[in-house]
Amino acid sequence: MAEWNDMKQTIEYLSSEIARIETMAGTLSSVEHEHYRKLTGFEKQELVDIAVEEQSAARQLGTIKQMCLNMSRRLDGMLQSMEPGAGHEVH
Amino acid sequence: MKFIENLIRSIANETADKAISRMVNDQYTENLSATIPVGQKIGMANLMEILMRSAHGTPVPRPLGSPIHFSPWEKLLFNPVHLFRMPTPEKVAIDTSVTIGPRARKPLTISIPIMIAAMSFGGALSKNAKLALAKAATAAGTATNSGEAGLLREEREAASLFIGQYNRGGWMNTPDKYMQLDAVEIQLGQGAQGSASQRTTPKNIGEDYREVYGLKEGEPSVIHSRLPGVDSPEEFIGLVGRLREETGVPVGLKIAATHHLEKELQIALDAGVDFITLDGAEGGTHGGAPTLQDDVGLPTLFAVARASRYLARKGAVGQVSLIATGGLVTPGCMLKAMALGADAVYIGTAAMMALIGDQIVETAPFEAATSLVVYTGKMTSELDVDRSARNLARYLGACVTEMEQVAQSLGRTALSDISKSxxxxxxxxxxxxxxxxxxxxxxxxxxxxxxxxxxxxxxxxxxxxxxxxxxxxxxxxxxxxx
Incomplete structure (x- = not known):
């Protein structure tokens, strides 16, 4: 039973941290997106190349957000199946 | 210098005068200009291929797929919004990520909906070209595909997301190889070749090729028409189940689009695939028989529309990802394929052109641009891998930005939200x-x-x-x- 509770708490911890990562990724993605917008205002090719990298970073942060959402859903499913009455209790 | 220029002009003038005089005075049947109506009658490409067949006596290995424009993408237009639904504010980022195989234990999430299509090392491309594709895909946060080949270690290392083809040659079909993949695509056909067999002769197989494919010296590489071990739908269903269980990654099916589409899709659904890749008749290849390219298959546009409708009818939308490929050469076509129901697209020819980019000057005017990238090309060592990867990453970025602009004008906040409406x-x-x-x-x-x-x-x-x-x-x- 103690092991079961440990596992449940670990999953709750992972779920909460993933939610934080999701929020941070979303914020950073917006920042990178804004950088891309500003950098494309310059004529210099080097800056435009950096802008393209910023844009790719913004998209990849957006992907991290999406991955976090997918993982949260799976963890929530695991937590629900661990609730009393879900049929997996350890007696 | 002036003297040389005048001399060249004078020679050119004299030559042109003589040529024109002969064309005007000779009987039409003996006249070089007879090739003009003949070319118009049968088409210049067909004329060249008739001559090539007569010279070699074998099917002509035409590169990059059919020149016929099968899918009328230009007949489809997006509907911008202004008031009835408001456009998306420019400060709002458009979500471009896609999850392939959401039902798999380890789904594959990519940052942009464009992936690099299956183009094999050796059978099609040089090692440098494959590395450049993998590096560009990694930079853009997307996946690249092995094509019908063995596992090229350097490519696997350079690609953060790597889809491998469980193929009809059998070169990726052992656990030591497919367990290293991020998704497994069972390859039963392709747009440019249908499900026909293919053979690469030993003279076109170098040592590095033999090593990756596990071939003996003097042995040809053969892609069979059937996947070894799959001689019935039941055996295919068994294979999918085994690979899903063993790997946990998305397991999909790739076929050439066909009018038998729905029957093929039903078997794929029965097998429990995580994704389906449809390669339309416009699909490219390193070199394939013109008849297979021009006269076999179903165009991408209709294949995607039909498949999407079938998946919806079977309640598989959102469970089984649909990947469209074949002739998608502009961001507009790619996005239209997605609006018709594809979750993501593969690009091959456009990716290769973008990858070569400004290095095209290295080959012009005496060699084809493809000689920089194909395995048997004369100039493969001249390809600058990092420069090529940068070119392709820039291209992918630009394509997705254009897609985002459309999404903004449609009032959408995610590319995956764009639909038939x-x-x-x-x-x-x-x-x-x-x-x-x-x-x-x-x-x-x-x-x-x-x-x-x-x-x-x-x-x-x-x-x-x-x-x-x-x-x-x-x-x-x-x-x-x-």
Whole structure:
């Protein structure tokens, strides 16, 4: 039973941290997106190349957000199946 | 210098005068200019291929797929919004990520909906080209594909997301290889080749090729028409189940689009695949017989529309990812394929052109640009891998930005939210068969307008008094130009 509770708490911890990562990724993605917008205002090719990298970073942060959402859903499913009455209790 | 220029001009002038005089004075049957009407009659590409077949006596290995423009993408247009639904504010980022195989234990999430298509090391491309593709895909946050090959270690290391083909040659079909993949694509066919067999002769197989494919010296590489071990639908179903269980990654099926599409899809659904890749008749290849390219398959546009409808009918949308490929050369085509129901797209030819980019000057004017990237090319060592990867990453970024601009104009916040309702078509037959609205008539006039376009009276005057319903129509407007 103690092991079961440990596992449940670990999953709750992972779920909460993933939610934080999701929020941070979303914020950073917006920042990178804004950088891309500003950098494309310059004529210099080097800056435009950096802008393209910023844009790719913004998209990849957006992907991290999406991955976090997918993982949260799976963890929530695991937590629900661990609730009393879900049929997996350890007696 | 001036003297040399004048001399060249004088020689050119003299030569042109003589050529024109002969063309004017010679009998047409003996005249070089006879090639002009002949070329017009049978087409320049067909003329060249007739000559090549007569010279070699073997099918002509035409590169990059059919030149025929099968899918009428230009007949589809997106519907911008202004007031009825507001455009997306420019500060709002458009979500471009896609999850392939959401049901798999380890789904594959990519940052952009464009992936690099299956182009094999050796069978098609040089190691440098494959590395550049993998590096570009990694930079853009997307996946690249092995093609029908063995596992090229350097490619696997350079690609953060790597889809491998469980192939008809058998070179990726052992656990030591497919367990290293991020998704497994069971390859049973491709747009440019159907499900025909292919063979690479030993003279085109170098040591590095033999090593990756596990071939002996002097042994050809053979892609069979059937996947070894799969001689029935039941065996395919068993294979999918085993690979899903063993790997946990998305397991998909790739086929050449065909009019038997729905029957093939049902077997794939019965097998429990995580994704389906449809390669339309426009699909490219390193070199394939023109007949397989021009006369076999189903165009990408219709294949995607039909597959998407079938998956919806079977309740598989959101469970089984649909990947479209074949002739998608502009961001507009790619996004239209997604709006018709594809979750993501693969690009091959466009990716190769973008990858070569400004290095095309290295080959021009005496060599084809492809000689920089194909395995048997004369100039493969000249390809700058990092520069190529940068070119392709820039191209992918630009394509997705153009897609985002469309999404903004449609009032959407994610590329995956764009759907058929964001499109209209200028072609009445496409409207009828795909369920898109016909742009010639307002939404409330669709049924009436599409019925009016059938002209049943032209074939059966006795039916004139009662307009036919859409179910009873027999002849469409395509048979009668207005």
């Amino acid at each position: 964001d499109l209209c078509t200028l072609d009445a037959d496409i409207a009828r068969t795909t369920g898109l609205q016909w742009g010639w008539a307002s939404p409330d006039m669709q049924d009436e307008a599409l019925e009016w376009r059938t002209f049943p009276a032209a074939v059966s005057p006795e039916r004139q008094p009662g307009r036919p319903t859409r179910e009873t129509e027999e002849v469409s407007v395509s048979a009668y130009s207005i």
